[in-house]
Amino acid sequence: GAVVSQHPSWVICKSGTSVKIECRSLDFQATTMFWYRQFPKQSLMLMATSNEGSKATYEQGVEKDKFLINHASLTLSTLTVTSAHPEDSSFYICSASRLAGVETQYFGPGTRLLVL
């Protein structure tokens, strides 16, 4: 099956610093990548949708200047949490949709961010 990787798998940073999370589709080209945030009590929130070569579409309430998304190629998207604060601590998950065939989303394993 399709494989999506995320790096790093976990990160601890100081408040005020920026953190970059990478999402890669390892064996297929992804037309679209999605970024989600999973809160402690299990609800999964779609943050933004990105298509290769174009600006990401952010969901209502998500600060685009806070969560910078770059989708530079058909296999790589990055999420940068800028000037991170403790309330940004969460589990961030990306997913990717295939270029061809029946579309579905393949999820990365997630990145746990802890901001001190």
Add this chain to the structure above:
Amino acid sequence: GNSVTQMEGPVTLSEEAFLTINCTYTATGYPSLFWYVQYPGEGLQLLLKATKADDKGSNKGFEATYRKETTSFHLEKGSVQVSDSAVYFCALKGSGFGAGTRLTVKP
């Protein structure tokens, strides 16, 4: 816009009990519907999907039928096992996820 509404948990069942987790959707047209599962300590995995109305998705003993009359995609399993303990998410292609339903199966 497109969205799904999922039965909230947690749900606790005894082994071999029948499981139903409700999911209803609001959408323009008939987009694909999915059920994802997240086992403890792991990432989300696709459990089953249905790409058009009246389709039935099935996997690992779980089933869900895409019903346009009731705009539903309920997840069912006839006899749950302890290993089915996980969080289950209903999802609509490219957009909404349900809030997730935590299932705990006791021996």
